[in-house]
Amino acid sequence: MATFKIAAQLYTLRDYCLTKDDLFETLRRLCDMGYDGVELEDTHKAADPAELASFLKKIGFQVCCTRNKYGRTEFDLDGMLREAELYGTPFMGVGTTSCEQTIHAGPDGPLNYGAYMTQLTEKARARGIIPQYDLRSHEFLRDKENGLAFLRSPGTPFPIEKILASTPQDFHFTADSWYVRCASLTVPEVLNLLKGRCDIFRFRDNKITLNELDFYRAQLDPCECGEGVMDFESWLPSLETAGVKWIALGQEFCTKDPFRCMEISLKNVHAMLN
Amino acid sequence: MKNLIPAVQMFTLREFTQTPEGLETCFKRIREEMECGAVQISCIGRDIPADFIAGICSEYDIKICITHAPPDEVFSGDLDVYRKLIRNHKTYHCDILGVGNSLPRYIDDGYDGFKRMLRDIQPLLDMIRDNGMTFAYHSHTYEFYKDPYAGRSLYDMLVEDTDPEIFHFIQDSFWIRYGGLNQAKWLDKVKGRIPVLHVKDSTPRESFTGEAEPYFGTIGEGNICYAPILDACEKAGVRYLAIEQDVCQRDPFESLKAAMVELKKAIAES
Numbered sequence: 156m157a158t159f160k161i162a163a164q165l166y167t168l169r170d171y172c173l174t175k176d177d178l179f180e181t182l183r184r185l186c187d188m189g190y191d192g193v194e195l196e197d198t199h200k201a202a203d204p205a206e207l208a209s210f211l212k213k214i215g216f217q218v219c220c221t222r223n224k225y226g227r228t229e230f231d232l233d234g235m236l237r238e239a240e241l242y243g244t245p246f247m248g249v250g251t252t253s254c255e256q257t258i259h260a261g262p263d264g265p266l267n268y269g270a271y272m273t274q275l276t277e278k279a280r281a282r283g284i285i286p287q288y289d290l291r292s293h294e295f296l297r298d299k300e301n302g303l304a305f306l307r308s309p310g311t312p313f314p315i316e317k318i319l320a321s322t323p324q325d326f327h328f329t330a331d332s333w334y335v336r337c338a339s340l341t342v343p344e345v346l347n348l349l350k351g352r353c354d355i356f357r358f359r360d361n362k363i364t365l366n367e368l369d370f371y372r373a374q375l376d377p378c379e380c381g382e383g384v385m386d387f388e389s390w391l392p393s394l395e396t397a398g399v400k401w402i403a404l405g406q407e408f409c410t411k412d413p414f415r416c417m418e419i420s421l422k423n424v425h426a427m428l429n
Numbered sequence: 430m431k432n433l434i435p436a437v438q439m440f441t442l443r444e445f446t447q448t449p450e451g452l453e454t455c456f457k458r459i460r461e462e463m464e465c466g467a468v469q470i471s472c473i474g475r476d477i478p479a480d481f482i483a484g485i486c487s488e489y490d491i492k493i494c495i496t497h498a499p500p501d502e503v504f505s506g507d508l509d510v511y512r513k514l515i516r517n518h519k520t521y522h523c524d525i526l527g528v529g530n531s532l533p534r535y536i537d538d539g540y541d542g543f544k545r546m547l548r549d550i551q552p553l554l555d556m557i558r559d560n561g562m563t564f565a566y567h568s569h570t571y572e573f574y575k576d577p578y579a580g581r582s583l584y585d586m587l588v589e590d591t592d593p594e595i596f597h598f599i600q601d602s603f604w605i606r607y608g609g610l611n612q613a614k615w616l617d618k619v620k621g622r623i624p625v626l627h628v629k630d631s632t633p634r635e636s637f638t639g640e641a642e643p644y645f646g647t648i649g650e651g652n653i654c655y656a657p658i659l660d661a662c663e664k665a666g667v668r669y670l671a672i673e674q675d676v677c678q679r680d681p682f683e684s685l686k687a688a689m690v691e692l693k694k695a696i697a698e699s
Contacts, residue, residue, distance in 0.1 A: 292641035306642035
């Protein structure tokens with residue numbers, strides 16, 4: 156079995172990263188917990204990247220990837236590339252597409268996006284950086300004909316298939332178990348689609364909560380990895396086959412102290428991997 | 430090719446099955462247009478006599494593989510009602526009495542409510558056992574709610590606190606997928622206790638916030654791949670795959686016909 160490195164999704168602790176001091180303290184705590192690295196997100200708003208890079212080196216904490224919104228690629232790509240270099244990670248997040256760029260944009264929408272990202276990938280390649288697309292779930296909606304995404308013609312490709320086909324092999328994807336579930340797919344199916352182009356897989360678990368208004372449509376709430384219903388262990392062979400290097404843990408919202416949640420997730424995933 | 434039998438879950442056709450004539454028309458169309466010889470009856474008109482149902486089963490050579498009896502009868506605690514339920518099942522030669530859901534008075538009290546449900550249903554389970562039949566509970570997603578005090582889910586309770594010889598299960602491929610659960614793992618958990626799997630597709634649509642949102646779909650038109658599910662069904666001892674589509678975006682017969690073609694193809698390729 157491959158050895159996966161475990162990263163923390165800093166987004167889980169976003170409210171504890173709003174000043175430089177808080178950000179550094181949060182990163183130190185994650186490092187002390189035993190995480191191998193971290194997904195950095197929006198940190199340039201709280202701390203100078205060079206100073207942050209120096210701090211991370213001092214405490215011996217790796218950067219799994221940077222995460223950026225799509226819009227930043229249009230006005231500050233150089234800043235994004237510089238940050239990835241400073242942090243010593245080859246993986247630079249480029250956000251996701253909006254629905255306006257995919258399912259609302261007609262058949263050419265994903266292709267236009269692919270052409271733009273091909274140019275971006277060439278610039279990144281020259282500096283040894285691999286763009287990371289943040290895979291959500293709308294890329295698995297077949298089409299919008301008559302406003303009914305589900306009345307597709309058999310064989311109509313997913314937008315994700317168009318994006319994969321219209322971007323270079325070194326344009327990669329970060330997938331996320333929460334969104335795989337939204338798209339009614341399984342993790343092995345998605346990993347098979349992304350084989351060789353998925354470096355980071357985000358574990359996000361959900362628990363079932365009773366919904367008094369409509370029992371059938373149970374509420375699905377975020378929880379610590381391993382505390383919900385997702386079967387992470389069954390995905391490990393697919394993660395290995397797909398070439399995943401990092402597993403990133405986190406959750407959108409916490410019902411306990413978020414640091415405690417991160418500890419629980421790490422403990423559960425370590426136990427599963429060992 | 431796996432030994433799995435396609436069936437129609439007649440809940441899909443509930444608007445057409447409220448009279449004897451309507452029910453007979455449905456049987457005829459299922460046999461002739463879908464070339465299908467097995468159904469689950471569910472939500473049919475309550476006044477339709479059991480011997481009439483037996484008659485159309487015979488006429489159209491259709492087997493009722495399982496039922497969804499009305500929950501208010503199943504959980505009534507009324508022995509006369511239970512005797513009638515069993516008599517009806519014997520009349521149309523169905524030996525699995527199923528229920529499609531619990532009741533709000535149990536569900537909204539979570540774990541304690543389900544404990545009461547199991548207590549209340551025991552007289553029916555006893556009667557079912559005495560008549561050489563079995564019971565089957567159809568689950569959705571909410572049964573996988575894990576009670577933080579008990580440390581286990583409602584579904585765990587149903588599996589662990591009931592007689593495996595009598596208390597069986599009907600899982601549903603859509604509701605399992607909706608919850609983010611592993612279908613193979615949960616089929617294995619009830620291995621030998623799951624005669625029927627409800628099958629439908631999920632054709633996600635764009636939610637108000639832009640993410641994909643699961644929705645009931647016709648098999649072959651959505652995102653559920655059936656090959657690995659059929660493998661797990663065979664291992665768990667599932668016999669019937671009952672196509673159920675709670676809401677159809679077109680004539681339910683058309684949805685069922687299209688789904689039946691795809692399901693038979695998946696079984697043939699398995």
